[in-house]
Amino acid sequence: MTPSGGRYDAIVLGVGGVGSAATYRLARRGASVLGLERFDVPHGRGSSHGRTRLLQRLLDGDPATMALADRAHEAWRDLEAETGRDLLTGTGSLAVAVGGDDPVASARRACERHGLDHESLSGPELSERYPGYDFPDGAEALYQPDGAVVASERGVVAHVAAALDAGATVRARERVVDWEAVDGGVRVDTDRDTYCADRLVVTAGAWAARAVDALDGLVEPCRHATAWFAPSGDRSVPLAAGRAGEDASGSLPPFVATVDGENYYGLPGRSLPGMKFGRADFRRTAPDALSDPTQADERPLRAFAEEYVPGAAGSTLRLSTGLVTNSPDGRFILDTLADGRVAVAAGLSGRGYKFAPALGEVLADLTLDGGTDFDISEYALDRFD
Incomplete structure (x- = not known):
């Protein structure tokens, strides 16, 4: 099939809590980015609804996770300031x-x-x-x-709104049916169109294993x-x-x-x-x-x-x-596949939403730079080999 939907620097598969943050971060860094969501933005079928989430730093003991938690707290406040949206309540x-x-x-x-x-x-x-x-x-x-409560659906909407303001395209009610690595990038087929991109970001939550074979039977x-x-x-x-x-x-x-x-x-x-x-x-x-x-x-x-x-x-x-x-050990899976053409965040184990702004940054780094200053070595997929 000849691609008819256009070409992008990056396509984000799944525009929930983490996917919306990744879409925003990619667009903010000047990338042409397409976010594809099979349901609505936001929706109640995944892991980012339920009105509120607890941001609790005291449960994040290891240094790598604490660094992500610290950045996420800061980035939520930055998003509030940038969008003028009321997202966080400091509660302890x-x-x-x-x-x-x-x-x-x-x-x-x-x-x-x-x-x-x-x-x-x-x-x-x-x-x-x-x-x-x-x-x-x-x-x-x-x-x-330092504990706080974040309004979860509002957080998704704020990230999507900021992404759109930065030039991103977001398409809801469009399901990805297949993708493959091709010369120069990836091709993504949906139930509506076909797109090409240099890089793919998979933030599909419970559907991630359908998009990434390496996750099948793992998450x-x-x-x-x-x-x-x-x-x-x-x-x-x-x-x-x-x-x-x-x-x-x-x-x-x-x-x-x-x-x-x-x-x-x-x-x-x-x-x-x-x-x-x-x-x-x-x-x-x-x-x-x-x-x-x-x-x-x-x-x-x-x-x-x-x-x-x-x-x-x-x-x-x-x-x-x-x-x-x-995930099998309750820790995130953050990695790249297909010779770096695909960045994945999966198996977030009920803890991903509060980290969404920081995980969005990590995924943007991996997609555009091939690496990140955050230490994500403990989240590599090959730890399960």
Whole structure:
């Protein structure tokens, strides 16, 4: 087939959280770039929806990941300033452990290793400071003031808007059906047209293995459910997170909590009142077969809220499902293939969105320069050989 859709310096396959950032970074550096998205911009089928994400630095212990986390925090603020869009709310963040202190001890070590401000709290101290929480006396907690909440769909829209302003082309509702390396670059066939480019960037999330053979059988798309519950009673007063730049001292900080070995998280509402809850209950699924949420998804989240955050255990406001794509070791896959013509970000394991601006920079570096100043050696695909 003769290419009819034009030629670009780079084509980005998948314009979600990371793909939108890569499209923006490539266009900002002067590249002609085409972003292709099989669904809408933004959409609710992948890993970048759900209204909010927690930016929590205390869980990022190794130096390479911490460097990406530091850059991501800075880049989110830069994106706000450039686009004039309200994206981040500074809230602080908590790690809580019930029935063992390993997660809190790990977070404490990370903070100490990287010189991050932090404060250890007992269960009673936690409840006294934040009456909306009702963790038991034996709980251990660590508070880190740099935590924040980012508006996830707004982040995608902001990156796409900035990319368009920088000259990028973004096409939604256009599915890539095949691509191949050709002389001088790559050819990409979609269900609408055919395009050529010098380089390809694959940020297809749960569909990445369909685009990159080397990922087939390696990354694992999984279903993940979340719930939003309305405030309940007087203890609900501090649940709503403020807007960016406002004092959030009266709000409950978002948390990750390990209860008898099972992981949960909660984020105070911003566009919805109350609180969003989730847990690490990832069930393998084909990405096109993602099922709607059910009462069975809701029950364990409600039980957790009723016991530990009773002020946020009111009526159900929203249930949602999305996709998390896990790598075998829970670490990112960042690499190049096809003699450097293809840059890949995959297997982000439920942690990719908060890093999106930094990962977009890395992918732009790999695409335009063939390398990056960020240390991504630990994320290479060949570590699984």
